[in-house]
Amino acid sequence: MDIVSPESAPPPTLTLRDVAKSFGQVVALRSATLVAHAGSIHALVGENGAGKSTLIKIVAGVHRRDAGEFLLAGEPADFGSTAESKAAGVAVIYQEPTLFPDLSVTENIFMGRQILGRGRRIDRTAMHAEASRLFAGLGVHIDPRRPALGLSIADQQIIEIAKAISLDARLLIMDEPTAALSGVEVERLFTVARRLRDEGRAIVFISHRFDEVFDLCDTVTVMRDGEYVATRPIAETSVEEMVGLMVGREVSDLFPKTPAEIGDPVLEVSGLTSRGVFHDVSFSVRAGEIVGLAGLVGAGRSEIARAVFGVDDYEFGSVRMKGRTVPSHDPAAAIRAGMAFVPEDRRKQGLVTDASVTDNIAGVIRGGLAKFGLLTKSMENRAVAPWADRLEVKTSSLDMFAKTMSGGNQQKVVIAKWLATTPTLLIIDEPTRGIDVGTKAEVHRLLSELAGQGMAILMISSELPEVLGMADRVLVVCEGRLTADLPRESATPESVMHAATRAREIAS
Amino acid sequence: MTPAPTQEPTVSVPDAQPGIQPAVTSETQLLVEPSSLSPRRRIVQGLLRSREFSILVVLLLVVAAATIKNPSFLLSSSGWRDLLLTPSMLIVLAVGQAAVIITRNVDLSVGSVLGLTAYLTGRLFIDHPGLPIVAVFAAGILVGGLLGLVNGLLVALARVPALVITLGTLYIYRGIVLSWAGSSRINASDLPPDFLSLGTAQVLTIPVLFIVALAVLGAVGYYLYTARSGREFYAIGSDPDAAVLYGLNVRRRVLSAFVLSGALAGLAGVVFAARYGSVSSDAGTGIELQAVAAVVIGGVAIFGGSGTVWGAALGAVLLVTINRALPMLGIPDFWQQALVGALILSAIVLDRVLAARQSRRLVEARDLP
Amino acid sequence: ATDSGAAGTGAATAAAKLSVVFIPKNLGNPYFDTSDAGGKKVVESLGGTYSEVGPQQASPDGQVQYINTAAQQRASALVVSANDPKAIGDALNQARKGGTKVVTFDSDTDPQYRDLFINQASPDGLAKVEVDGITKQIGDSGEIAILSASANATNQNAWIDLMKKDLAANHPNVKLVDVVYGNDDDQTSFDKTAALLQTHPNLKGIISPTTVGIAAAARYLSTSDKKGKVALTGLGTPNQMREYVKNGTVNEFYLWNPADLGGLAAYAADALVKGKITGKEGDTFTAGELGDFKVGANQTVLLGDPFAFNAGNIDQFTF
């Protein structure tokens, strides 16, 4: 790893050493280290929950580090707000788009630093022109005057990129900017990134896609469980080595998939359509089968799952459980029919984070616990304990708030909540997002165990290894359409990726 | 107010590479095309579609109906004057309230602030005869601003919901007036004639108080539309968390919104004294709900982020004018409040319908051709 | 009664000493300020303790709370102007059970709820002067309207009925086109006046038998182009009306002397407390410089005839 001696060269644009950060009980960062130089594109890789986003949020001034060293161009830095980091020349593209839905695309890009005309009045025409030019530079067309409301994840991501570029910063950090983009858009982004690098800016690039990392970056830093693992020049490393460093063990035993015998169809979805989100989606999941739903972020997988479970409504099509039609837009009915749904956003959808472990696990079953319509805490505690135990939830007591637990434990609570309903179908969206490697393996073991007991499982995941490692069958979603149905043996990263970007590639 | 120069990095735009002209390649068709309308037509269309326009139409209809039924409603000199004069006070309140609501807050204390400054106005004239009228206006605005500052500090710093805080200060401020005024009151004879005449004075048939209201409206509207900090009001209301991520100074903006609302309520208090000539300790009780109603009718989303003070002002005029028109139309005045309620409800339902339609349009625009 | 020392002394004093609680329709009403001031003077001259409490808005439920409190404090007498003839009745009877004498003034309750009613002027007398006043000013023909206080004010409604009768009987060409209610609130009364003039372009006169109402109406008239064209009269206090009498908006309005009314009520209360009278018809008592008074039909005492204020005499009065 490169230690820059003072006389040899200008100090690195960004230096983070042994940075630590925890959120209540959750330790997001233990000792993270990252050194990024001007004129270099530096990849930061690590599994979900490794702490990448947290680290860059510290640079951005969203979070304050608990400990560690943070230098910007050699100067000690410690930002209390993103305004300070902006002023210091740091531009960040956050993982999740942060737009103002009511405001126009242009205003979203220039908010707080709008172009001023005569008398310090905002010059809208000039801003719209600038916005169009930015988009032109990225080679996309978005009406600068339209509101951000209703933009697709991809479009939202592009606006974030335009926003960051327009900042003309010396340090540009991109947290999974390509996750929602098609090949063409990615190429355009890279062209821009390379030009910025050649202008002598430092760029930090976070991605789960190795091909991109090797294509774009010159250096890579690997993180695991909030700790610095290693920094390598791209030229001197390989995918295998990186994966090894990320996971800290062979990928194989991360996915303990035991083949279970497949039974009759449990879930049958046919012709499901919701305008603007997904179209004519038909598939089925059989007892004992794990079906993986792969695709780019924003492809519409979660929407499909939500519609099947009845959280969202759909316009056409039907959902059947064991041959019986499930009424649309009625989660309670879906639950009665034997469905369970572990949603993608744990903090917002999976858990009531401000409620206790008991309240959360009992969430679905409590109706059945009541005697003469009366329900007491102790009834719930008694009913909940075995499930908490089965999932080995780590908590000092059952009245702990869910928000005080680690991502992994939270996920266990959510799964416990649903297993308590003894479902016949488990829909699980991003089962291991933001979960440490150990828990990850546990969750995977649990899934294949459940399948072994004859439960039908529909698993949505943005992580190819996970899908390939766990699924008996892989369905690929692109632009809200099913573009492939691959059996386990013929599902390869290439085949899936190809299908996942198909619609767009065909188009261009 | 404008942000420190350090916070405005210059905007540099990478000039389009020869390789990637913004030609409409097929994959960009997925995205919404820039509107092909000529600027003028876009503006005109926007105007016609705007909420403000529809309120204006309703307002004109009401006035027309009342005038047909009884020409003096508009055509007599005092009819014309009252048409403009009566809403003036509520316009001022609504403008302040709109600014607060746009930031996803609400100020319920304006009625009490109005009462306090209205009484203060009278007291000033009684205790300091010969005090210039301008000074009294200044005092009203200043005191109102201070009371607003208290609200703002509590909301912005303690991060407590505005609804609760301003409900509390509603009681506190009112209590202060009550104990200060006791059962004493301000009579017209306590107020200097030229101040009272302000209440009805006209310039080219336009009442002075209405001009004051317009001035306030113009200033605030201009600020919210053309100033950076003004736009931040909308950003904050649209998504407070994103605003923080973005590095906007949320606290300062929210604070200034409340100060503005307070100051305008203070101004309204002085206007109250000038217009009604006599002030008792319960002046302005309950007017806060009218102000919120006007804002809601005016198309400002109650959860912030969208709407304009122009709309709020029109809402205020509509509210007041309907009240005045109903008796003309032979509807006994007991039913007025009911109609106002129906009006508010239909306004927000309408908003919801339109919003739903728009977002459906935008989502479907994402579909492949 | 109770082991609280303060309470003990309170109870003791109640028996011995005269303590009168005045409860106006609402606080902040100059008319009641004057009348209660008159009461205060008398009560203190009689060596009693005077207090004035009341609601902010003129509503019966507000008054009830203060009646209850007074009853608990063992006030020897209550002097009330009722916001509702029945609503406060139960509370008053509660108080009387506790030994508190109840005198109503200005606005009465039903007779069974009080010991005595001090009537400022005979209702028909009042109705008559106001009707005569307005008809005289408008030449006994044309449209007139009434701006009253709250829709439930006993005295107001009684007067309005009498006015209607009087008009029907004696002024065939005068048409009462509207009765509106300003709830003794400046802003409401003001706006209602504006509405009246808008709604009835041919309106020639307004009667406002309430001091807040007439002042607000005068304020609006004086600033409108109807000034001088629309006659205004009713019941008002000189201080509030001086302005408008001088600038010609109003040329005559009426009132008894509120201070005397309050004073008389206080004397009556004292007489009841001291047991000089029981309040039955025919009782007589002396009210200091106000002279001697006789209890009339259904326990009513009449103060006297209303007084006409106009440009000529208004400056002699300062209440």
Place this chain on the structure above:
Amino acid sequence: MTRTYAAYAHPLWRRLLLSREAAVVALVIAVSMWAYGNVPYFGEQLTLTYLLLDVTPILLIALPMTLVIVTGEIDLSVASVVGLSSVLVGVLHEGGFGIPAAAAIAVVVGALCGALNGYLVAHVGLPSLAVTIGTLALYRGLAVGILGTKAVTDFPADWTQRASETVGDTGIPTVMLLFLALALGFALLLHFSAFGRGVYDIGLGSEAALFTGVKVQRTKFILFVLTGAVSALAGIFYTLRFGSARGDNAAGLELQVIAAVLLGGVSIFGGRGKLIGVIAGVLLIGVISSALRLQGITVNVINIIIGLLLVVSVVSTPVLAWVSDVAARRNRGTRPTKTPAGVGTP
């Protein structure tokens, strides 16, 4: 291996004593003690009677309002429903209906008023603040419109008596029995039923509740209906106690109710609060008001105190949270958020 879980982190006494509700209850007791010793006549039975009679409408409405606010919604139209039901009882009584019949109809109408609120909020998805400001005007307008200038006051004496009569010589108004019954019902509903758990979940995260199969819309709808019905009950009591049905009865009561609920420790954001705290909150306002009145102090000071209590009660929560947060960070030996920018310590 099987793990056993402690049900609670802290012992019962600690959970009870350190709760927000306990604080309010303690405050009520403290203030009452003080008043008992220092305010003339406060010690009397009559005080209790009048105090309870005065706060009964607020007590009643506060029950369903608590549940509504726990779901994160609000209902500003309650006082207008009180007025409307009062007017209905009056008009129907004049129209020859017996009091029970009139009351029944009034309650039904109240429920319908609530249903309109509930439909617009839960099913149309409009913000309850805006909706109920609208219906506040609408229902009040209907009340005033129906009765016009009149007030109906000729209610049968036995009924008006009944409204303010007391249980034996306890000095406790009979109407309290009605309240206690309702309070028990709502307590069971909120604290001892699956429905109640759902109410809290909706308040704490309505999206998560939705994903858990809680019938969010139906729950909110039901709560608004209940609020309407109970408000109507309060209106009937109001009418009979003062023996007068008027369009403007109880104007402004909505703010007192909400103030009391928030004072009782219910979070305006929803998801937090207990009925016991709310009841204590109402009583606190009642005790303070009556004590001050007995001292000859009028509404104005009472207003100020209620307002201050309200502000303090909400500001205290975040302030305490911040303090404990800083403390926690100290214990972890790390820098509290507030310390100025500086070089990180290795």
